Structures are given as structure tokens and as C-alpha cells.
Amino acid sequence: MSSDPSTHPRRIGFLFNHDALHQVAHTAPIISALQRRAPGAQVEVITSSDRQADAVRQFLDPGLPPPVFRSIRANRGIRLVEQMLGNMVPLSRLNGLKRSTELFRHFDALVVPETTTTFLKKKGQSDQPKLIYFPHGAGDRSIGFSQEIGLFDYVLLPGEKTRDRMLAAGVIRPDNHRVVGYPKFEAFANRPPVKLFDNDRPVVLYNPHFDPMLSSWFRFGEQILDYFASQNDYNLIFAPHVMLFQRKLLASVEHRILRFRQRIDPRFAALDHIHIDTGSSRSVDMTYTSAADIYLGDVSSQIYEYIEKPRPAIFLNSHDAKWQGNANYEHWTFGPVLDDLAGLGAALDAVSPLSDAYRQIQTAAFAYSFDMNGGNPPSQRAATAIAEFMDLPQ
Known part of the structure; x- marks a missing residue:
């Protein structure tokens, strides 16, 4: 041979x-x-x-x-x-x-x-x-x-x-x-949506990133869970980036910052209108981006999978970013950006239905991002x- x-x-x-x-x-x-x-x-x-x-x-x-x-x-x-x-x-x-x-x-x-x-x-x-x-x-x-x-x-x-x-x-x-x-779109195409709640309220997906500099979780996370726990107008899916709860100490390679992971109060998981998933297969297979009516997040790339079907989105500027005109925050043009949580309720009420202006921005961004x-x-x-x-x- x-x-x-x-x-x-x-x-x-x-x-x-x-x-x-x-x-x-x-x-x-x-x-x-x-x-x-x-x-x-x-x-x-x-x-x-x-x-x-x-x-x-x-x-x-x-x-x-x-x-x-x-x-x-x-x-x-x-x-x-x-x-x-x-x-x-x-x-x-x-x-x-x-x-x-x-x-x-x-x-x-x-x-x-x-x-x-x-x-x-x-x-x-x-x-x-x-x-x-x-x-x-x-x-x-x-x-x-x-x-x-x-x-x-x-x-x-x-x-x-x-x-x-x-x-x-x-x-x-x-x-x-x-x-x-x-290829990920191809892999999960044509799947029926998963119904996670026994009611017909709008579903909000809160999807914070893990980067300790950029993530809204460290500054706003518990307040957001508190807000949704105390209201009856929306269901909440809390499905952060899988790495947020994978480690006890989170490091930002990009920004040279360390932060300890924060725990989730067990009382939130006991509520029928809040679904918490810190890292199952559903958090990476587009189950939640498909099921949501409103996206609430910061810098996760999952926003681009979410806008495959244009829908309302709200972004949280928890680190005082100068984001306008910055390509690293281009996705923050897809919906309103909040610098604090005082306006969260009003933003949720106002963001639906999706405006024509935001729909056009999302549609163009999706076409530019995915061939x-x-x-x-x-x-x-x-x-x-x-x-x-x-x-x-x-």
C-alpha cells in the first residue's frame, strides 16, 4: 500500500x-x-x-x-x-x-x-x-x-x-x-412555537449578556425581576446568555473587568407568569426568541435572531455607553434605549405595536446581517x- x-x-x-x-x-x-x-x-x-x-x-x-x-x-x-x-x-x-x-x-x-x-x-x-x-x-x-x-x-x-x-x-x-x-436558522426552521404560560398576556424576553461591563444584569437585574413579579400585564421569560450563570466570577476579556455572579431569589421562580432558564438547551435553540412578543436586553447577539420576525425591542444602557453612531451598538437602533428603569413600564406600554420606523430599521439590519x-x-x-x-x- x-x-x-x-x-x-x-x-x-x-x-x-x-x-x-x-x-x-x-x-x-x-x-x-x-x-x-x-x-x-x-x-x-x-x-x-x-x-x-x-x-x-x-x-x-x-x-x-x-x-x-x-x-x-x-x-x-x-x-x-x-x-x-x-x-x-x-x-x-x-x-x-x-x-x-x-x-x-x-x-x-x-x-x-x-x-x-x-x-x-x-x-x-x-x-x-x-x-x-x-x-x-x-x-x-x-x-x-x-x-x-x-x-x-x-x-x-x-x-x-x-x-x-x-x-x-x-x-x-x-x-x-x-x-x-x-446554519442555525436552517437547523431550527419550521418548528412550532412553544407555549410557556397558561394565559394570553404578551411575553417579554429578558436576555442580558454575561460580560460584566456591558450586561444590564448586574445593575438592573433584580429590579427587573421585581417589576415583573409585581404586575399582571406581562409574562416574563428570564433567559440570559448561558455563560452568565455558568461561572461564579465573570471576567470581561474585552474590558478587563471582574464581577461576582449574583444569585436569583427563589421567590421569582415560584410565580406562574415568570419563566426562568439560566442555561438549558432551550436558551440556545431559539425557543425563547421565537416565543417572545417583546425583547428586553443589552448587547447579546440573540437580538439578531429575534428580529428574524420584526417585533418590539427595548434596550438597557446600564453602563452609560455613548452608543449613538457607534457600530458596536447598532442593534440599539431597533427600539427605545433606557438609561434607568424609571421608564420601563411606559416603554413596555408604548413599544407595541411595532412602529413602521423600527420595523424598517430591523428589516434592513436583518438583511444586512444574514445572507x-x-x-x-x-x-x-x-x-x-x-x-x-x-x-x-x-
Whole structure:
């Protein structure tokens, strides 16, 4: 048998190396599409937890041979240190990568939804594997256009907005990216909405981010829960970013700030008109963005998934941001922005029905953020882009 590497199937790994599940739906739908597009390639899945592996399997086509699953794990001592530090620093993620560098060298490419993997490039492993990036969301925060993205060999993008900002930031080139759409929409399309309350009141989704600088939770969170607990006009879904309650101590890489996590008073969970979810699969599968009538939030990219169907939105400026004209807060043009909670009741009453002006802004922003007109589903477009970039037989 020939030992010529050119006669071996190209190995493409889909790497999921995060302690939460919110990134899975962004790249997992591409796995089966790539198996169909490039059947001669060896497509494999690499996860850092059993929960990740189980989540990925939900997106696979049962009519295709299942890909090989491989597991990477951090050193037990590193995991203990991470826990002692309140999970503030992703030591396990980095250690799992470091311990698996020999495994990764046997892959021609790794497809990833986060930037920690650029650790491999920083360590001088520059030629193999190629790193292919798809961002887990289409939000506006500046960290989504960080210089780390420039370390990727190829970048798949959901729409023109992300492309234009990355080009302006100099983190992609005209020849190393492709706009393919948003596989997460494809993955959760055509599902019936979930009814969470036994009444017909409007449903408000409060969706604060975890960043301790930008999140409204630390300044306004308990007051918001108190407000909804004491009224009978609205139902409330409290479904923050999954990382808000994942860690005891929250760190902002972007803003160099630390804050301890605040607890939720159990009395709120006992109320029939308040639904609390701090990290189940429903908080990442668009269940709540689909069920809500009004969005209440700060800087989470979930606002862009919410405006797939234009609806009222209210934003909380808890950190005194000078946001007008700032691209990092472009989504705050989708509805009124409150600097304090004194006007929350009036804003809730006034924001529905959605005005024509806000509807036009949301519709234009959605079209700019997501390429929905590619002819083929996003997973197929992404698979084609990967196959062509890697020169896989199709």
C-alpha cells in the first residue's frame, strides 16, 4: 500500500471546545452537508465533553454514516484549578488544546465556532491543520472583530455586515472568506412555537449578556425581576446568555473587568407568569426568541435572531455607553434605549405595536446581517466553501 499522503482521504475535523452548548448549532449543521458534498473526505467530530457530543449528534443526518467522534480533555489538575478560580479563565479549554496538538496535526483542517483555537497558530503550528472559522452569532460587539480572527486560514460568514466590519478591521482578506448564510436558522426552521404560560398576556424576553461591563444584569437585574413579579400585564421569560450563570466570577476579556455572579431569589421562580432558564438547551435553540412578543436586553447577539420576525425591542444602557453612531451598538437602533428603569413600564406600554420606523430599521439590519438569498441552504453553502478551499474531490 502506498504511503503517499496524497492518496489518503483528507481529514476535516469539526471541533467543539467550550463548556457550554451555545456554539454547537452554528457549525454542527455543516457536518452532514460536508459528508454529502465531499464523500471522499474523512469528516470527524472532536468534542471536549459528553454534553457537546450529544448536542452535535442532534444535527446529524441519520441517513448518512455517522462521523467518527473523538474526545479531548483537560488535565484533571487544571480542571480543579479552574474550579478554584470560579471558572473565570478558560484553562480547561486551553489545556485541552495543548494536550491534543499531536491529534490535530493529523487533520488537514479544523472547523471551529470560537477563537480559542488560534492558540494552535500562536504556538507555531502554522501549516497543519488549516483553521476555518464560523462566528457563533452575528452581533455587533467589538470582540466579534478582534485581531485573533486574522490568524484563521479561512472564514465563513453569515452576511455582509460581519464581512464588511472584518474587512475594515483588517482581520480577513478578500480572498480568504466567503459569505454562506446562517446554519442555525436552517437547523431550527419550521418548528412550532412553544407555549410557556397558561394565559394570553404578551411575553417579554429578558436576555442580558454575561460580560460584566456591558450586561444590564448586574445593575438592573433584580429590579427587573421585581417589576415583573409585581404586575399582571406581562409574562416574563428570564433567559440570559448561558455563560452568565455558568461561572461564579465573570471576567470581561474585552474590558478587563471582574464581577461576582449574583444569585436569583427563589421567590421569582415560584410565580406562574415568570419563566426562568439560566442555561438549558432551550436558551440556545431559539425557543425563547421565537416565543417572545417583546425583547428586553443589552448587547447579546440573540437580538439578531429575534428580529428574524420584526417585533418590539427595548434596550438597557446600564453602563452609560455613548452608543449613538457607534457600530458596536447598532442593534440599539431597533427600539427605545433606557438609561434607568424609571421608564420601563411606559416603554413596555408604548413599544407595541411595532412602529413602521423600527420595523424598517430591523428589516434592513436583518438583511444586512444574514445572507438569506444564496439559493442553497447555509449548511450546503458552507460545505461547498470548505470543499473548495481545501480542494476536496466533490
